[in-house]
Amino acid sequence: MQRGRHAIAALLSACLLVILGAVPVRAEGKRAFVVGLNAYPNLGADAQLQRAGNDAQAVGDALEQIGFTVTRFTQKADLAPLLSSFGQFVSTVNPGDTVVFFFAGHGISLDDGTYLLPSDVPSLKPTDELLAKRATIAEREISGQLRGTGARAALVVLDACRNNPFPPRGTRALGNSTRGLTRMTAADGVFTLYSAREGQTALDSIAGDDNRNSVFTRIFVQTLRKPGVSISELGETVRDDVAMLARSAGHDQVPAVYNDLIGARKLYLAGTAQASNTMQPEAPTPAPVAPPQQVAALPPVQPPAPSVVQRPVEPETVVGPMPDWCTRGGPGTRIERIICSDPRLGGSDVKLNQVYVARAAKLSGPTRLRFIQDSRDWIRERDARCATGTDAAIRTCLLAAIEERTDALSAPDRPTAAEIAVERPDWCLGNTPKKQVELIICSDPELSRWDVRLNRLYNGTVARLNGQARLRFVRESRVWLLDRDARCAGGPVSAIRGCLLEAVQQRAAEIGP
The missing domain is CATH 3.40.50.1460 (Rossmann fold)
Structure with a gap:
């Protein structure tokens, strides 16, 4: 719930941030x-x-x-x-x-x-x-x-x-x-x-x-x-x-x-004027602020059960500190203003950010990036679902969604959609991937799935062929693989990924049933 997409509380420092924890939040780097x-x-x-x-x-x-x-x-x-x-x-x-x-x-x-x-x-x-x-x-x-x-x-x-x-x-x-x-x-x-x-x-x-x-x-x-x-x-x-x-x-x-x-x-890269009158490193800042528009997002939250939705909201009850983004950037949208004006919603937002940060700190690599993207999607879906009606109705919807989300992320034995393992080629296991093309395939869920599918089609075709026809197909497949890697290698990762995806989809169509 940072301003813009209401990043789920306070987290990073200036210039690029990722999420940390329900445990003591470490200083911004x-x-x-x-x-x-x-x-x-x-x-x-x-x-x-x-x-x-x-x-x-x-x-x-x-x-x-x-x-x-x-x-x-x-x-x-x-x-x-x-x-x-x-x-x-x-x-x-x-x-x-x-x-x-x-x-x-x-x-x-x-x-x-x-x-x-x-x-x-x-x-x-x-x-x-x-x-x-x-x-x-x-x-x-x-x-x-x-x-x-x-x-x-x-x-x-x-x-x-x-x-x-x-x-x-x-x-x-x-x-x-x-x-x-x-x-x-x-x-x-x-x-x-x-x-x-x-x-x-x-x-x-x-x-x-x-x-x-x-x-x-x-x-x-x-x-x-x-x-x-x-x-x-x-x-x-x-x-x-x-x-x-x-x-x-x-x-x-x-x-x-x-x-x-x-x-x-x-945001001040060299600190505030009050904090320093010299060109020294910036003094530690308050608790990190969740990445602007970049924090929470797992699978879309399902509409809460009536018993939860009807739970009365008590804005007069102060629940912990308010999100830093309420004072740093200032609320901009109607939903942001409602969260920042309601102590219970604000306290719930802070708690969700802590839980989110702790969960993200345990992830790494592509899994963490998928978790971050899922969190953004969750914020967009929640805001779209809760955006209409009276302020009281919006408060109720937001509180139910935030508390349900907090419960989901607090359960260590309940994997989120981003943490569910994707199907990957056997050769991705261990230390096998060495080339840039291999690393990109193994780190990208969609490319991994297509590689597995293409391998199944290849094995099925090999099993159906005999003699010289089989040898020609195997040779042709090796040549295709070498040509694909040479053609797609180099350049930005997105260009390599696009080239690989197009090549493997075309090859699957050629040899598929």
Whole structure:
């Protein structure tokens, strides 16, 4: 019940959160993944950068000064190690953490969004859009991974709005623009800051200026360190100050701010002004706040039994503390206002969050991510079911749903839908999966089910054939498997998953009965 979807209470700290416990809730963590790439060996001399590594170093240092644990790539990072390191980073994010992703380097805008270029990106032609998507990193994948942790706040900061590093051929060019990046749709639950708006390029330096950082990064670092600056104010201040500094050099550069982070005006990366008048790590904050729109969601709650629905609500009875989101971000919807104005509902919301956090803390990997997504779905379903009628009727519906949900999550021997084991291929067991394609199949329930189904169809076909026909089919299947893995490997996880799913469904149709 965080504001927006009423995340079930207090949990994380700024930038990306996941859920913790009914047991003592641990302190919110601050984590950052910082990348700055100067060298692009496969591209031309004009595509080499001078300050991206310095920018990443400066941002990483500033984040450490305000209490973040920082993972750094500050000179060079090829696609595979960069993705692997980011995956490990995401796996360390805990409920209540604040997370920042910063990238300084080259980016390119394709038809479905912004893509960040690793050091080993090949030289691409205007017709290589499909290859470009597999050799780069989709910004939406970064945002999605951060959001999927359940973090309370996620910040994605891109100083990548430079000239398109792939020269046009005749009238054609790779990407939607040869200048900067294009307008994006705000990622749900993420605060995104571009160093320049659509069609503009970011200044690396100003003539006669010996500053080691880009125009955007020097302003961003100064603002980032200041206590009392909320995330919303951070975006606005950086936008205004960068635009002013760039115009003083005769250049149009206005950073683009995309804010879909609920409660951003109440979140402070460097602490509040009252808590600190120095650039020291932020003092411990109150109990973590459940991820905005990202907390509770298991199977849809069934309509409560009449005996439960008719149970009188006693708003005058104070039941424990109220949810932090009632005061931090402030209630926005009618349901939020009702919860925050009713002590019993507020106390129930806090208790549910504690139970939810404790349950989530016992899960890991894909199971925890499914649990988080189920919880979001539960909130949406509950709000839709309880949204109409008088305030008293809504209170009764909400209280019944929250208490039923709390009872369900409190039963350790009652698995939720997200925790029920999915059917997986035998080869996924143990330490067998090694390649990226194998890991994606084993971690994705839908791909796992299709792999099991395809294996059954394959075995059935082999059993029906004899002699040379059987040998040809086995050989053909091996060739298909090798071709599929080669064709689908590389690129963003979502692209690999889509390629695998399409391939296996087509193959199942070919050999199925």
